[in-house]
Amino acid sequence: GAGVSQSPRYKVAKRGQDVALRCDPISGHVSLFWYQQALGQGPEFLTYFQNEAQLDKSGLPSDRFFAERPEGSVSTLKIQRTQQEDSAVYLCASSFASGGSGTDTQYFGPGTRLTVL
């Protein structure tokens, strides 16, 4: 079956531009996560959705970062007024059920590599 997909796979933005990154989770997956992965580092948690509800956004680094999942499936991560330090791979992951304890396996997408010049 289809896995998690993300688009675009690569994005180059000039400093100050706004970008929108899309995530298509596995069909039927309730939970959706966004991570930021800098070169040579582990993924860093940004935000979590359960269906359309954003239950945790504590990892978003600033108010320039905004995520939404309006219909409980596709999610978009938006970064306004991009800065060079935003350059990273943005990973999306989904899991089947909330489980009440958040312990379900997360399946990752291929990521979007953002380069801010």
Added chain:
Amino acid sequence: GENVEQHPSTLSVQEGDSAVIKCTYSDSASNYFPWYKQELGKRPQLIIDIRSNVGEKKDQRIAVTLNKTAKHFSLHITETQPEDSAVYFCAASMGNTGGFKTIFGAGTRLFVKA
């Protein structure tokens, strides 16, 4: 908040030898500990996971152990093969009480020499 430390950062072994990667976590509320393998330019892929009510889990050449008291968990790969070469990440999830955050370690780059 939760903090996950992973070591070593780099590990080089001969083909056929065993490899061990260790992680520690800080928050005793963490209850789920997955391990991911990430090849260059690819997405992280789950290789094994363990939940807090289990002390050890094995899947063919891969095993994970968890010591809740000491708050550390380890990945063991036996009979390593060149295709095991990749970056391995441990992670800890705090579930409902922690807002479903999953905190990753910094990664271990494993080289298996043929």
